[in-house]
Amino acid sequence: MTNHFPALLIVVPLMAAPICLFLRKQWLVRIWAVLVAWTCLYFAWTMLNQIVGGIDTPIRYAMGGWQMPLGIELSIDAANAFIVLIITGIASVVFPFGIGCKGLAGPEGKEHLFYAALLLCMCGLMGIAVTGDVFNVFVFLEITSLSSYALISMGRKRQALMAAYSYLIMGTIGGTFILVGIGFLYAATGSLNMADIAVILPKVIADPKGVTTAVVAFGFLGVGVGIKLAIFPLYQWLPNAYTYAPSKVSAFLSATATKVSYYVLLRLIFTLFGVGFVFKTLGVQKVLLPMSIVAMFLGSLAAIYQTNVKRLLAYSSVAQIGYMTLGLCLLQFDGNTIVNHDGLTGGIAHLFNHAIMKCGLFLIVGCVIYRMGSTTISDMKGFAFRMPCTFAAFVVAGLSIIGVPGTVGFISKWYLVLGALAGGHYLVAALILLSSLLAVVYIWKIVEVGYFQKPEEPIKKCEAPLSMLVPVWILMVAAIYFGFATELTGGVAETAAKALLGSHLPGAVQ
Amino acid sequence: MMIGATEIPTEYGLWHYWVVTVLMMIGLYIVIARDNLVKRVMGLNIFQASVIMFYVAMGKVAHGTAPIWSIKDGHYQNISSEFSNPVPHVLMLTAIVVGIATTALALALVIRIKEEYGTVEEDEISEMDGPIS
Numbered sequence: 136m137t138n139h140f141p142a143l144l145i146v147v148p149l150m151a152a153p154i155c156l157f158l159r160k161q162w163l164v165r166i167w168a169v170l171v172a173w174t175c176l177y178f179a180w181t182m183l184n185q186i187v188g189g190i191d192t193p194i195r196y197a198m199g200g201w202q203m204p205l206g207i208e209l210s211i212d213a214a215n216a217f218i219v220l221i222i223t224g225i226a227s228v229v230f231p232f233g234i235g236c237k238g239l240a241g242p243e244g245k246e247h248l249f250y251a252a253l254l255l256c257m258c259g260l261m262g263i264a265v266t267g268d269v270f271n272v273f274v275f276l277e278i279t280s281l282s283s284y285a286l287i288s289m290g291r292k293r294q295a296l297m298a299a300y301s302y303l304i305m306g307t308i309g310g311t312f313i314l315v316g317i318g319f320l321y322a323a324t325g326s327l328n329m330a331d332i333a334v335i336l337p338k339v340i341a342d343p344k345g346v347t348t349a350v351v352a353f354g355f356l357g358v359g360v361g362i363k364l365a366i367f368p369l370y371q372w373l374p375n376a377y378t379y380a381p382s383k384v385s386a387f388l389s390a391t392a393t394k395v396s397y398y399v400l401l402r403l404i405f406t407l408f409g410v411g412f413v414f415k416t417l418g419v420q421k422v423l424l425p426m427s428i429v430a431m432f433l434g435s436l437a438a439i440y441q442t443n444v445k446r447l448l449a450y451s452s453v454a455q456i457g458y459m460t461l462g463l464c465l466l467q468f469d470g471n472t473i474v475n476h477d478g479l480t481g482g483i484a485h486l487f488n489h490a491i492m493k494c495g496l497f498l499i500v501g502c503v504i505y506r507m508g509s510t511t512i513s514d515m516k517g518f519a520f521r522m523p524c525t526f527a528a529f530v531v532a533g534l535s536i537i538g539v540p541g542t543v544g545f546i547s548k549w550y551l552v553l554g555a556l557a558g559g560h561y562l563v564a565a566l567i568l569l570s571s572l573l574a575v576v577y578i579w580k581i582v583e584v585g586y587f588q589k590p591e592e593p594i595k596k597c598e599a600p601l602s603m604l605v606p607v608w609i610l611m612v613a614a615i616y617f618g619f620a621t622e623l624t625g626g627v628a629e630t631a632a633k634a635l636l637g638s639h640l641p642g643a644v645q
Numbered sequence: 646m647m648i649g650a651t652e653i654p655t656e657y658g659l660w661h662y663w664v665v666t667v668l669m670m671i672g673l674y675i676v677i678a679r680d681n682l683v684k685r686v687m688g689l690n691i692f693q694a695s696v697i698m699f700y701v702a703m704g705k706v707a708h709g710t711a712p713i714w715s716i717k718d719g720h721y722q723n724i725s726s727e728f729s730n731p732v733p734h735v736l737m738l739t740a741i742v743v744g745i746a747t748t749a750l751a752l753a754l755v756i757r758i759k760e761e762y763g764t765v766e767e768d769e770i771s772e773m774d775g776p777i778s
Contacts, residue, residue, distance in 0.1 A: 270736055277743045284750055293761040294774055300754045304676060307689055307747050314696050314740060321733065322703050 137185070140178045141196040141209040141265050144219060147174055148258035155251040161244075165234050168250040172226040175261070179223040183216040187630055195267070203267070204331040210267030213634040217483070217627050218264045218398045221490050225390040226257050232383060232498055232606040236505060239383055241289035249289060253387065256282040263395050267329045269317050269407070272399060276313065276363065279395070280306045283388055287380040295379035298372075305372040309362030316356030320407070323348040333406055340412050349408070353417065356403055364396035366423075366460060367430035370453045374437075377449035378510075382501030385445060389452050390494035394486050397459050401483075405635040410466065410473065420464040427464060428566055430457030435573035439580065443510050444503070447577055448496050451536065454570065455489045458482070458551060461563070465554035476632050478554025484628035485547035488535070488617070492544060495532045495610035499525055502599035502607065518585030520594045524604055526585055531611045533578035535618070538571045542618040546625055661702040668695035680767040682758065686751045693744045697737045704733035 151171040158164050186194065193212035197203065211219070230253070233239040241249035255278060262275030284306065288299035321327060323345055324335040339345035358369075365373040373393075377385045404413045413419050434454030441447040462482020467475035502525045503518065504510060519526040535542035548567060555564035598604070617624045668691060675688025712728040714721045755765055762770050 270739075274739055274743070277747070281743075281746055281750055284754070288754055288757065296754055296758045296761060297770060297774070300682065300751065300758065303747065303751050303754065304685060304689060307751075308673070308676065308692070310743075311693055311696055315699065318696070318700050318703060318733070327732075 137181060138194075138196070140182050141194060141211055142198065144175055144178050144223075144261045144265055145258055147171060147178075148254045148261065152251045152254040152258065155247045155254065159247055161246045164247045164250050165230075165240075168254060169227075169230045169234065171254060172223065172230045172257070175257070176220075176223040176227045179216070179219040182211060183213075183220050183627075186211065186213050186216045187627060193634075204326050204328040207271055208267040208328055208330070209265045210330065211265055212631075213627065214398065214401065214483070214631040215264050217487070217631045218395060219261060221394060221487055222257065222260050222264060222391045225387060225490055225494050228606045228609055229383060229387045229390075229494065229498070231602065232386070232501065233505065233600065233603045235602045236600055239381065239501065239505070241286075241381060245289075249286070249381075252282045252285045253384075256286060256387070257391075260391050260395050263399060268327050269320060269329060269332065270327045273310065273313055273317055276399075277310055279392065280310060280363075283384075283392060286384040286388070287376050289384070290379040290381055292379055294375070298375035298379040302372040302376045305362055305369075309359045309369075312355050312359030312362070314359075316352050316354070316359060319348050319352035319355065323352060329402065329406055333409070336407065337409060337412075340409075340416070346416075349412070350417065353403070353408055353413070357400075357419070360396055360400050360403065364393055364400060364460075365453060365456055367426040367433065367453070367457065370430070370434075370456075373453060374446055374449040377452065377497075378443060378446040382445075382497055382504060385449075386494045386497035386501065389448075389497055390490040393452070393456055394490055397456070397482075397486055400460075401463075401635055404463070410636070414466065414468070420466075423460055424464040424563070427457045427461035428563070428570075430454060431461070431566070431570040432573070435570055435577065438577040439573065441577075442512055444500055444512050444515070444581060445497070445510050447512070447581075448493065448500065451574070451577065452489075452493055454574070455485070455493065455536075457570075458547070458567070459485050459489070461567070462551055462554065465551065465558055465560065465563070467554075467558045473636055475554060475557040476629075476636060477550050477557055479632045479635070480625070480629045481547050481550030481552075481554055483631050484550055484624045487624050487628065488543035488547045488614075491610050491614050491617070492532050492535045495528065495607055495614065496536070498603070498607050498610070499529050499532065502603045505603065506597050506599055512581060512584055515581065515584050516588045516590040517594045518581075521596055522598050523596075525599050525607065528604075528607045528611045529585075530582065531614060533582065535614045537574045537578060540618075541615065543614045543624060545618060546621055550625070550628075662699070665695050665699040665702065668692075668698065682755045682765045682767060683752070686748060686755065689751070690744065690748060693740070693747075697740055697744075700733040700737050700740070704730040706730060 148171055155164050155167060158167055193210050196209040198207040198209065240246045259275045259279030259282065263272055266272055266275065284299045284303045287302060288296050320332060323339045324332050326332050326335060336349060340349050362369045377389055431454050434450050434457060438447045438450035441450060459482045462478045462485065465478025466473055503515065506522060507514065535544040538544040538548040548571065552564045552567055555567065672688050672692030672695060676685050676692065679685050679688065706727060706729050709727040709729040712731045759765050762773060764770060
């Protein structure tokens with residue numbers, strides 16, 4: 136049974152989604168979706184323990200018994216297992232959020248459709264994370280994207296429709312770019328299996344004729360993934376999509392969709408093309424480093440000027456993605472060997488930490504909308520006294536976004552700064568700290584309105600329902616717990632970084 | 646399975662790749678330049694179709710036939726000694742399905758937008774709601 140877990144991670148949500156359509160009772164659909172998420176979490180947890188604890192080699196699963204390179208292979212090492220754990224963990228917390236409340240999951244009476252789309256989205260994310268086949272990545276990426284367009288369009292305001300449409304156009308262009316890139320990759324290597332490509336591609340790159348194909352393939356794949364990941368100049372779809380989507384969807388997508396895209400980028404660089412080609416031959420870090428820094432500052436500055444709290448969080452996401460891509464650029468080479476991977480560890484740890492914090496923040500906003508009915512910051516006067524538990528959670532998440540010691544946000548920034556200092560990038564280290572100060576400003580903006588500004592009418596306490604508070608506080612306790620116990624975030628992120636760096640063959644670093 | 650220029654008869658050169666490139670740019674231009682939401686979906690379709698043609702062109706081997714085996718005297722036998730590579734063609738079946746799903750979803754969204762705003766012109770919609778980038 137255990138050896139079928141990689142396939143079950145995809146199959147269970149995929150099969151569960153159409154069943155939602157038959158379970159027309161709303162409470163039944165909700166419980167069903169939660170059960171599916173928890174089952175997948177169990178699979179993911181078992182797999183991560185197998186890889187990190189027991190066996191040290193990646194789990195490889197031949198779909199339908201067809202061995203690679205002919206068949207489709209699922210292959211899971213520490214990096215995938217970590218990503219799968221994040222997706223299932225977030226799903227397990229987001230799906231039960233507000234399970235007893237109305238109006239959180241799309242239009243009234245259409246909850247079965249909402250949960251079907253949500254489960255399909257989860258299935259696609261799992262597929263991207265566990266597959267070892269590049270074309271499969273494209274297919275699952277499109278499953279994720281198509282279901283997320285539908286989910287975003289279910290927002291309450293009519294702007295949600297335009298946001299979903301713009302995301303659809305941008306997302307499809309990104310997806311098609313990835314498809315072109317896979318085409319070039321196939322033309323160069325004649326294979327679609329990642330492990331197989333990793334063996335063949337260095338020979339192609341060594342050939343002066345073949346190297347052009349490889350460069351073009353990387354260009355298309357990089358831009359395509361960049362759109363899905365919302366790297367600095369390609370992020371325009373993100374603020375609207377996260378602002379107008381239902382809070383539950385914003386929370387789920389912000390914590391998983393961009394993270395999985397980051398994982399695809401890591402796979403591209405470390406498994407497929409090899410660090411030597413990407414960083415030494417192409418010099419990608421020279422472009423990515425300034426883009427990441429601009430994203431950190433532009434995202435935070437834009438967040439400061441927002442009046443809508445969801446849009447503020449969305450721009451903050453743009454900034455946080457900047458930290459993650461920055462981690463990639465901080466790898467230190469000494470000749471052909473990598474001497475320092477603290478930056479990469481920081482990037483992967485930030486992936487986990489940002490998932491917890493941003494998911495929590497969007498869920499908190501979900502509570503605020505449920506009780507106070509508005510996302511405008513100026514309407515949140517007296518928030519701290521009306522909903523003290525929710526406000527306390529907001530403060531914890533806010534501190535974590537800033538990177539205060541004792542919260543998860545500190546761990547990843549610590550690794551990033553270590554990576555920057557080890558590489559002699561003192562300016563970059565200073566900029567990381569400076570951009571964290573900008574986060575103080577936009578978090579303080581909400582705290583100031585919520586705590587210090589009194590509304591005209593008398594304050595009536597209206598705490599969010601328990602079914603909302605429990606998921607929020609689970610995330611907040613996690614944010615504090617992992618801020619002290621660093622073995623899961625720091626430790627597993629480091630194992631994942633090592634797995635990625637070890638996955639390219641000797642000689643690939645040139 | 647390397648697809649190089651040597652397999653293509655010289656009289657065609659890289660002509661088919663130029664067709665793909667031109668179609669791709671036309672599609673992208675329509676997506677960027679048009680304000681009409683339906684026309685942008687059409688541009689997106691042209692863009693996706695160009696990629697499908699790119700894959701089909703890539704899998705074609707000069708003088709190759711479809712990789713089909715026929716039964717003769719109770720044994721499987723090749724019709725021809727040279728086959729086109731079927732893998733890119735098969736991949737495109739999936740890509741076509743993805744394209745149809747995307748188009749269907751996009752058009753469904755356009756219908757909902759038309760219901761809510763009464764127009765499918767992006768500039769008019771932005772006037773009603775303020776800019777949506």
